[in-house]
Amino acid sequence: MKKTSFVAGLLILSVNAAFAEEAPKPPLGFFVTSIGPGKGADLGGLAGADAHCQKLASEVGAGNRTWRAYLSTQADRNQPAINARDRIGKGPWANANGAIVANDLAHLHGDTVELGQQGNNVHRLTTLTEKGTPIKGVGETPNQHDIITGSKPDGRAYTDAADHTCKNYTSSGEGVVRVGHSDRTNRGATGGNVSWNSTHDSRGCSQENLVSTGGAGYFYCFAAD
Numbered sequence: 001m002k003k004t005s006f007v008a009g010l011l012i013l014s015v016n017a018a019f020a021e022e023a024p025k026p027p028l029g030f031f032v033t034s035i036g037p038g039k040g041a042d043l044g045g046l047a048g049a050d051a052h053c054q055k056l057a058s059e060v061g062a063g064n065r066t067w068r069a070y071l072s073t074q075a076d077r078n079q080p081a082i083n084a085r086d087r088i089g090k091g092p093w094a095n096a097n098g099a100i101v102a103n104d105l106a107h108l109h110g111d112t113v114e115l116g117q118q119g120n121n122v123h124r125l126t127t128l129t130e131k132g133t134p135i136k137g138v139g140e141t142p143n144q145h146d147i148i149t150g151s152k153p154d155g156r157a158y159t160d161a162a163d164h165t166c167k168n169y170t171s172s173g174e175g176v177v178r179v180g181h182s183d184r185t186n187r188g189a190t191g192g193n194v195s196w197n198s199t200h201d202s203r204g205c206s207q208e209n210l211v212s213t214g215g216a217g218y219f220y221c222f223a224a225d
Helices: 002-021 045-059 105-109 113-118 207-212
Strands: 030-032 067-069 100-102 146-148 178-181 215-223
Touching: 045 067, 045 215, 100 105, 105 113, 207 215
Parallel strands: 146 215
Antiparallel strands: 030 215, 067 215, 146 178
């Protein structure tokens, strides 16, 4: 009887292990662009940035989803401001390895004290490109952790008169753009407390300006469906 129970127990464990191994990986829902359009912060506006996300996703077999660039735009005479957080769907979002970077918008942005203390899962090990490649950060050459967002930490657009978006991603000359750090790290600082989406302004809008502070013209892409 004991032998029968033991064998039955092994069978149950084997079945459970098989189910665990066969658990499907979540579909790709988040990545950092592996390459920028090449014109600094001139991304062709939101439409151009979205198209770039869609193109890169399609190249890795994820083009069946609706992709949006995580970018905010500032209000002007012709249009109201657009918040990055309002463009990217409701989540959850998984990276190329299947790791969930955030369950929903509140988790992604730390909308409550509790969620803010908990933090999201966007950091050096999870900010992968669509190909699953890590983004080089502090301590690596070249450092490319500056990610274009044009956003405040809560994922919303700036409302002051200053330019934080390189003229809503249409300028590679005058202006500046807000960037976050994909590795959540500053030079000489550790701990992972640096903002992933709103750390500092760039020195300008050209590709050279972005590179000079540790960027490459990359931005975040999220599946909005």
